[in-house]
Amino acid sequence: MYKDGDMIIDPEYQRYYRWKIEQRSSFIESMILGIPVPSIFVSQDGNGKWDVIDGLQRISTLLQLAGELKNEKPLVLKGTKFLPALKDKNWETLGSNFQRIIKRRRINAIIIDSSNNTSIKYELFQRLNTNGTTLSPQEIRNVVIAMANHELFRETNSLSRNEIFRKITNNITKKQKSEQLDKELIDECYILLTVSAESMNPSDDLQDFITNSLIDNTKLLENLDSNKENMLSVFKLMAKILGENASKAYKNGKYENRFIRPIFEMTFVYTAFHKEKIRDKNELLEQYHKKIVDSSLYKKVTRRGIRPVDRIKNILLAKGDLHVKDANKNS
Template sequence: MTPTDSANATATLEDELREARRTISTDSYPMSIGELTNLFREGELVIRPAFQRLFRWEDDQKSLLVESILLGIPLPSIFVAQDATGRWELIDGLQRVSTILQLQGLLDPEQYPPLVLQGTKYLKKLEGRTWDGSPEDALTDAQKLDVKRSKIDVKIIKRESSEETKYDLFQRLNSYGSTLSAQEIRNAVLVAVNPNFVEWIQQLAKRDSFVETTMLTDKDVAAKYDEDLVLRFLWLHRQQDTSTASLRQFQEKLEEQALAMARVHDQERDQLEEVFGRTFDLLAAEGRDRVFRKWDRNKGRFTGGFLNTAYEVLAMGLGYRIANQMDHRSDILDAAKELWGQPDMNTRFATGKATEQRLALMLPKGRQLLAPAAEANDGS
């Protein structure tokens, strides 16, 4: 590389840095737990319901946090995003902030009763302690003041920052050891764009015909994989460019599409819900709990559990034809059997390709496979 090339490369990087830095504006502010609690009470610190449902620490984890506070151990920073009205919306630190609020009895008591602490390594006498109650059970006034006066650093993403940047930051923060699934992270940010969109996705995931055909495990449902599949359908059944290049970096593309759909939810909702409903109602009527499983010709039955490949071919293919008002096959189980009889449909294929490579083959395959016999024979 010549000195001129090097200078150009450096200048280009600097240009990218300047542009990227303009997309996010941040501030940092240390505040006491008492101040943070008051912001929540006054509605100036917002925890969206869909995000709050991700609060999943056990009581021993909550007690360890309270122990750290009482011992004066510094707490990690929390991150908030400032909305258009100036309120702070929590985007990272849910477990810590929710524990502090539950300790004080400030969360929904039906879902999160006031916290009863457990004994810890250094504070065994925490066992059975509560915020309020009898003198024998409750923390003392001095201990409560210790909690309220403890400091926590608040990182503020100001309202000038773009939604995409807030989303990206939340993802990065939650990739450093968090156990949240991709869809849980996605939901936590989408609620800031359009909470109605997130609730709608959750409703679609509970539709009887969708549940009956996907037959996901409890573990998958707990990780919101059903909602992930709904989002994939809503995007991919109408994706015109099905090339590998257009689907590369699939998770990022899915997140971009989710944000785009959330922004125009009011305009698209009815049409998308109709296509989704017709697609899965037909799949359930014809294939019930077998349609997304593998057809074993030797055994003469569908075997195993839910398979992405079958979902991508049959659900996306049928949805595409319904959305575009094209005729489609009604013998869904026969189509599923034909799918697994094709030479490129084997276990090694289903597990051995990158997502974008698999989709680039499966999406066109489904649109053709679900075509009526006359159209398929014409090759149209």
């Protein structure tokens, strides 16, 4: 099925949680020893083709061992706890007995028919990887977006590595970066440019809100290039005028170093809605940014107990008005 293109293993989202060589060797050991292996989940389209939803590493490990995984060198195993003799073995040197055992092993496949409902595979992937997983919400979203729209997935990765974006978010911590906050911010900026505040439900979970607002966003997906350019133009203005202070709080005459998400969001929204005025008069953005922390809007969106989507809705409704008292009358 894999050789004929009837089973899709997409390397673009596979790489986000690639097994280490020790994990792959351990899996092959389990296959040989007869240790039970979890089922794989696939979605089947109207033509009968499979899109692997859960089980990418198990399938790709077997294919790599057999030397069939595209763009990968054949797998050379490491010695394992119960089979140390696997060290430096590949498929050819594994021996006919072990080869025969692996070829006869059964792995159950749960097939989900997505021919009439393409969104079911995204929902299934999220459910399979939300509970009891070490993946961050953004890592899960990466895969869901890759399955839904490859171009959006690639652009998000590209923008997160952009030097200008990195400059204005240079104070993101290593831990936040390991959880892919940078990519989540890019996804959120797409939403801020293309989703109306009135359509936002303040009680929604942030991660579900971001994912659903991207997958079902016709305004974004049909005009991805122009939205990307719009986003970059906002980042350029922020970088030019505020530089590395763009996501920092200005207090007592100086900038603190800590990354503050609401400040980044408010600055992005203000810049996006007032680009032309700011281009003509750069000090407008600098003055705005220094007033954020003491503003009624900032106090409103950072008050204890406010939900993240409610915060985003308030910021977007205000469009840069720092002293709006009730930016979200409908929330």
